Amino acid sequence: MLNARIKLRHLMAFLEVAKRRSFARAAEALAITQPGISKAIRELEEILQTPLFERTSQGVSLTQAGLTLLRHAGPAMRALDEGVSAIGDAHHGGRWLRIGALSTVESRLLPVAIQRWHSASAAGQHDTSVSVVTGASAYLLSRLRLGELDMVVGRMTEAREIGDLYFEHLYYEPLVIVARSGHPLAQVTPVAASQLIAYPWALPPPQTTLRQQVDSFCVRHAITLPPLLLETLSLPVSYRYTLESDALWIAPREAVIEELESGLLKELALPFEAQGGSVGICTNVSMTKSLTRDAFCETLRQVAAERIIPRS
Known part of the structure; x- marks a missing residue:
C-alpha cells in the first residue's frame, strides 16, 4: 500500500x-x-x-x-x-497513442504505419488517434521512462539512455553520405575520405546516437570535421541545404531513398557504414500493458517485414 x-x-x-x-x-x-x-x-x-x-x-x-x-x-x-x-x-x-520518432523513421516507416493504422480506424477496428513527438534519442527515451510516451521508434541501440527499457529490433538502417546530383564528388569513384572535408557537412548534432557514428567514421578515416557544419535533426532543413549548395549530408538511408531514386541526390562512392544500426521499437515494460500499443507495434512489424524500408 x-x-x-x-x-x-x-x-x-x-x-x-x-x-x-x-x-x-x-x-x-x-x-x-x-x-x-x-x-x-x-x-x-x-x-x-x-x-x-x-x-x-x-x-x-x-x-x-x-x-x-x-x-x-x-x-x-x-x-x-x-x-x-x-x-x-x-x-x-477519442483516445491517443503517443509515439516518439527518431529521424531514421520519419520519412517512411512511421508514416506508412500510421496510414495503415488510420485505415484500420476507418474500418471500425479502433478509435485511437496518434500523436508523434520528434527529437533526439536521449530526450525521447527520458519521456518514455517517465511514462509520457507509449513507445519510441527509430535507431537507438547505441543510446546509453535505453538502460532497462525494452528494445525490439525491426531492421538495420545505415547512414549514407549524399550530395546534390551535380556535386563535384557525385561522379567520383571511389571518393577518398580526405576529399569530404573540403565541403560543408549537414550532420546530426552532438550528444545524439547518430553523431556518435559520425565521430567513429572520422576516427576510422583519420579526418576531422570540416570548419563549416550544419547540425540539425530536421530532415527538411538538411535536404534543402544540401540540394542548394555543395554541402554533404550524412543521413539515414530511409530519409533520402526517394531523392536518390529520383536522381535529385546522389550517394557518394564511400560507404559510411557496412550494416548500419538497428532500428526498432523501445517500450517501457513497467508501464501498464496496453492492447492499443501492442496493436500498433504489430503494425510497425508488418510494415518493416514487407520491406517498405529498403535494407542494406
Missing part, C-alpha cells in the same frame, strides 16, 4: 525535477516557487529515508534510489492521467 504520507504533489515535483534536471526549471513548469519544490523533494526524501537527487555541474541527477522510483512513479502517474482522460473520452470520444 502506498505510504499515506506521500502526496500527489510530492510525486509531481519529483517527476518534474527528474525530467528537467533542475529545481528552478521544474518550479517554473509547475508554476510554484523554487523553495516550494525544494521543500516537496526534501519531504519525499525524508519519507523514503534516502536521497533522490545529487547536484552536479550540469544541474541535478538521479541517485540509484531516484532511478528506481522514477521507473515506477512515471508510469503510475501516466496511468492515473489516462484514467482521468478516459472519463473525458467517454463524453467527447
